[in-house]
Amino acid sequence: MAGSKSNIADQVAAGGFFGLGFFLFVSGAALPDGVGLLPKALGLVMLGLSIGLYLQGRKNRASAGFSIGHLRLLASVTALTAVYLLLWGFGWFPLRTFVYLAVLLWILGESWKRGLAVSAALSSGVTAAFQYGLQISLE
Amino acid sequence: MMIDLFEGLLAVLQWKVLGFLAVGVLLGVIFGALPGLTATMGVAVLTPLTFWVSPEQGLAMLLGIYCGAIPAGGIPAILINVPGTPASIATAWDGYPLAKRGEAGLALGINALMSGLGQLVSIFFLAVAAFPIARFALKFGPAEYFALAVFGISLMAGVSGGRVVKGMLAGALGLAVAMIGLDPITAYPRYTYGRAEFMDGIAFVPVMIGLFGLTEVFAQISDHVKKTEAEPAKIGRIWPRWQELRRMWPAATAGVGIGTAVGVIPAAGGDIGSVIAWDQARRLSRNKDQFGKGSIEGLAASCTSSNSTVGGSMTTMLALGIPGDAPAAVLIGALLIHGIQPGPLLFRDHRDFVFSIVFLMMFAAVLAMVIGLVGAKPVARVIRLPDPWIWVGIILIGVVGSFALSNSLTDVWVMFAAGLIGFALRKADFPLGPLVLGLILGPMMESNLRRALILNRDDWFGTLTNSPLALFLLIAAMASLVLPLLKQPRKQAKQPSPRVEA
Numbered sequence: 104m105a106g107s108k109s110n111i112a113d114q115v116a117a118g119g120f121f122g123l124g125f126f127l128f129v130s131g132a133a134l135p136d137g138v139g140l141l142p143k144a145l146g147l148v149m150l151g152l153s154i155g156l157y158l159q160g161r162k163n164r165a166s167a168g169f170s171i172g173h174l175r176l177l178a179s180v181t182a183l184t185a186v187y188l189l190l191w192g193f194g195w196f197p198l199r200t201f202v203y204l205a206v207l208l209w210i211l212g213e214s215w216k217r218g219l220a221v222s223a224a225l226s227s228g229v230t231a232a233f234q235y236g237l238q239i240s241l242e
Numbered sequence: 243m244m245i246d247l248f249e250g251l252l253a254v255l256q257w258k259v260l261g262f263l264a265v266g267v268l269l270g271v272i273f274g275a276l277p278g279l280t281a282t283m284g285v286a287v288l289t290p291l292t293f294w295v296s297p298e299q300g301l302a303m304l305l306g307i308y309c310g311a312i313p314a315g316g317i318p319a320i321l322i323n324v325p326g327t328p329a330s331i332a333t334a335w336d337g338y339p340l341a342k343r344g345e346a347g348l349a350l351g352i353n354a355l356m357s358g359l360g361q362l363v364s365i366f367f368l369a370v371a372a373f374p375i376a377r378f379a380l381k382f383g384p385a386e387y388f389a390l391a392v393f394g395i396s397l398m399a400g401v402s403g404g405r406v407v408k409g410m411l412a413g414a415l416g417l418a419v420a421m422i423g424l425d426p427i428t429a430y431p432r433y434t435y436g437r438a439e440f441m442d443g444i445a446f447v448p449v450m451i452g453l454f455g456l457t458e459v460f461a462q463i464s465d466h467v468k469k470t471e472a473e474p475a476k477i478g479r480i481w482p483r484w485q486e487l488r489r490m491w492p493a494a495t496a497g498v499g500i501g502t503a504v505g506v507i508p509a510a511g512g513d514i515g516s517v518i519a520w521d522q523a524r525r526l527s528r529n530k531d532q533f534g535k536g537s538i539e540g541l542a543a544s545c546t547s548s549n550s551t552v553g554g555s556m557t558t559m560l561a562l563g564i565p566g567d568a569p570a571a572v573l574i575g576a577l578l579i580h581g582i583q584p585g586p587l588l589f590r591d592h593r594d595f596v597f598s599i600v601f602l603m604m605f606a607a608v609l610a611m612v613i614g615l616v617g618a619k620p621v622a623r624v625i626r627l628p629d630p631w632i633w634v635g636i637i638l639i640g641v642v643g644s645f646a647l648s649n650s651l652t653d654v655w656v657m658f659a660a661g662l663i664g665f666a667l668r669k670a671d672f673p674l675g676p677l678v679l680g681l682i683l684g685p686m687m688e689s690n691l692r693r694a695l696i697l698n699r700d701d702w703f704g705t706l707t708n709s710p711l712a713l714f715l716l717i718a719a720m721a722s723l724v725l726p727l728l729k730q731p732r733k734q735a736k737q738p739s740p741r742v743e744a
Contacts, residue, residue, distance in 0.1 A: 112671070113670065115670070116408075120415075127418060134432065135428070137692060138425045138432060141688045141691075142418075142421060145417055145421070148410075148414055149411065152407055152411050152414065155407050156407050173465075174464070176463055176464070177460060177463050177464045180463055181662065184637065184641075185658070188654055188655065188658065191645075191651050192651075204634050208630055208631075208634055211463070211629075211633065212630065213631075225634065226638075233646055237294045238294075239646045
């Protein structure tokens with residue numbers, strides 16, 4: 104089971120690097136002489152290595168398995184963080200951050216009471232340190 | 243030379259610099275003592291905090307984090323059998339059995355003393371050996387620098403624990419990211435897609451924070467491993483007796499020698515050094531059977547060795563500009579942001595500054611030793627902080643730190659993307675170390691290759707073979723990549739090799 108999972112991970116990675124290598128080679132060829140030297144060379148190296156990885160993945164079925172684990176939890180955390188970043192500039196930084204952290208802690212399984220206390224401490228602490236201590240605007 | 247030495251010392255002996263050093267050591271101890279948080283992560287995540295102070299103060303804090311985190315990694319290794327940093331893997335092998343025997347205090351005391359000893363001796367080595375190395379490196383031309391950069395990246399890919407192809411691909415990805423921005427020779431925009439914020443290239447620090455901060459948090463959330471419930475260990479006496487010190491002496495000496503030598507090799511860090519030293523000390527010891535069951539000799543060897551790599555890796559980093567291990571790689575990025583370019587020119591033009599670094603590291607090592615001896619009990623309590631608190635703290639500091647670098651949300655998105663890419667790579671068993679090295683050494687590699695080609699009128703063969711040193715480094719680079727590949731099938735059939743984690 105681990106072997107087949109590993110193969111999928113290696114093959115997906117090999118595919119991704121093959122695509123990137125192809126892009127670098129083609130885009131490097133379109134660049135002026137000298138400027139395109141490294142992209143072209145790197146593209147060729149990536150193409151070769153990705154083929155090597157693909158073949159190695161097929162041959163070696165005993166390498167470490169690929170397990171995403173708590174995918175739903177991680178997806179929630181990344182989605183919430185993306186929303187927090189998209190809303191950057193809207194509203195007051197400490198309040199926005201407090202809400203983000205409180206929801207994040209709740210998603211991660213922390214109780215509401217402790218989550219609110221930790222969120223308040225962290226958002227006010229970071230605001231005090233950066234905005235008032237180091238005089239850096241976070242808005 | 244003596245004037246530079248005293249000027250370097252005077253620059254350090256200021257209460258603000260020493261204050262930042264103390265804060266750095268304390269933060270480093272906390273990062274090192276928390277399982278899952280590494281010295282690399284500590285330096286990466288806390289680097290933005292140092293941008294608003296003078297280079298000396300910022301450097302003091304960063305070196306404090308580095309020197310404080312490595313020995314502190316031994317605290318959870320001893321108390322709960324979970325290494326705080328990869329460098330303290332071997333510390334758990336004898337430290338935890340000692341703690342289970344009711345001698346946790348003695349194990350913590352040995353960890354603090356031997357770690358301090360290892361760091362101090364290796365820093366002394368740095369002070370003595372780095373100057374001749376840098377003097378030699380001053381003779382390097384573009385071809386030698388290109389070969390050195392290739393050698394550094396290939397070595398890290400080569401020691402990626404049976405993942406050579408993946409290590410090489412990760413290094414290539416780092417080089418690809420480093421290509422974004424203006425071409426180093428002609429200033430032609432490359433992969434910037436008209437965006438002004440990419441003209442100077444992808445900001446290094448957000449990528450580091452993403453790769454080592456966010457990636458680790460994402461990995462811990464996805465694995466969601468509950469923390470080991472630490473039994474309240476009986477601390478007991480902390481100071482080792484005279485006979486015990488005498489017994490540990492040969493193992494500690496071997497540990498210092500091996501650790502410093504391993505640290506000097508680009509890409510090999512404390513994890514490799516401590517395992518090799520522990521094994522060698524076992525071979526040399528009369529009490530071989532005690533190793534792994536609470537041997538103070540084994541503990542001394544692993545603690546001295548993992549900490550001796552600090553001075554060794556800083557020697558290579560400062561003298562040649564090639565990081566000796568992952569924390570040093572991140573430290574290079576932080577130094578560049580502070581306008582400090584590690585390499586031989588630093589030793590020619592700013593010798594006093596090099597001595598300042600040496601003194602800062604010595605003070606940090608002593609302070610970390612004192613904290614380890616008197617503050618192990620309160621630090622042990624930090625280990626029990628709930629994981630979600632640490633996770634959200636790291637995410638928040640990462641986001642705010644990346645934004646604060648240049649008040650740009652683009653940097654935050656870069657950090658976020660680096661975190662997700664790092665997580666995907668880590669889950670697919672790719673080492674992240676070569677990626678960082680590619681990112682750091684990419685510009686050095688490309689600009690020097692292009693300069694060498696211009697000097698040799700586009701003669702590739704002449705460029706690569708005219709210099710014996712460059713040729714030697716390129717052959718060594720090839721060997722470091724090809725040899726592990728040839729050995730890999732046999733190795734995999736036997737057992738997985740140790741892995742270099744950043």
